Amino acid sequence: MNISSSVSTQVLDQKMILVGLESNLAMIEFNLDTEVIWVNNHFAQALGYTISEMKSMVHEQFCPSNFINSKEYNQLWDNLKKGIKFQKKIQRVDKKGNLVWFEATYIPIKNEKGVVDAVLKIATDITKRENQTREVISHLKNLSIDLGGKVDVNSQENMKALQSLKEQINLVSEIAQMIKDISAQTNILSLNAAIEAARVGEHGRGFAVVAEEVRRLASNVDGAIKKINLNVESITNGVTIVSNVTGKLQREVIDNQIEISKTMEHFENVVE
Structure with a gap:
């Protein structure tokens, strides 16, 4: 040499x-x-x-x-x-x-x-070392992409499920309101029946019994409607919380993916 x-x-x-x-x-x-x-x-x-x-x-x-x-x-x-x-x-x-x-x-x-x-x-x-390092980088990238894809699919499915639940809650609320309206009309009918029973005296006793029964049923319906509304409100609040948490988690996962990508790019630059 x-x-x-x-x-x-x-x-x-x-x-x-x-x-x-x-x-x-x-x-x-x-x-x-x-x-x-x-x-x-x-x-x-x-x-x-x-x-x-x-x-x-x-x-x-x-x-x-x-x-x-x-x-x-x-x-x-x-x-x-x-x-x-x-x-x-x-x-x-x-x-x-x-x-x-x-x-x-x-x-x-x-x-x-x-x-x-x-x-x-x-x-x-250093060929063996470089190839192993690049395999690790590639594997980490694929894991990040795979994780992001799964999270995205799950998040979309969760959001769809929450949206469907919201629609069902709205439907229940509409039905409850409809029943409440019918109950109000029933109360009016029972009141009219009671007035009519009082007007005809002894002959209107049957009207009075029916009016009282209708009034009692209407009262029970009102109580049930209040419970339904409370439950609907509670479920709605829960759905809102879950929706917010899901959205937050999705944003955090996306942010983490970005950070992982930046880290991988930085690591690749170091390897280069």
Whole structure:
């Protein structure tokens, strides 16, 4: 491996450091024409090549086409030639065309004159970790969408049920009012019967008995109507409360979904 640059004094032996790095990390060296001049087995295996195959290749053969055709690609090599290192999580393409993720550092290598004449890339294959992370993100997104769909369906069904109940309550109220009106008319009829019974005297005793019975029934009806109205009022209040709670829960679920989506987007940006 062609590495030569001025270094500060250190306790560890330079060669032993390089041996340790080469034994544990994926490493590859390019000349300034982006041609591969050296590669270790870790890097070759990560991309599905043999070492001999890679020595005849150039850097762009390992990169996605959209990156090769971008300003960022040209900027990368312009900066490296100026001695500016590059460190980032990157995507590369293996021999079969599959995307591979690396945590990589490109290090410009200078000769004795301080001029950059090669670039060393040290990388760690993080493909498995990235794929697992993205699967988790996708799973969480699907859960959020599924939950939102179920909540929306349930909320709509609840609102329909509440609306149907309100309509039934209104119908009961209308019937109760109708019965109340009939009861009022019955009271008038019983009063008329009582007056008629009083007018005819002894011969109107039968009218009086009927009038009293009608009055008693009307009174019972009035009592029943009052109870019905109280129950209807109570149910109406309950329906209103449930409706408000359902609406509030629906809004909270929607707000939570939005927050989950924002969190997932933020997490994806961090992953990128």
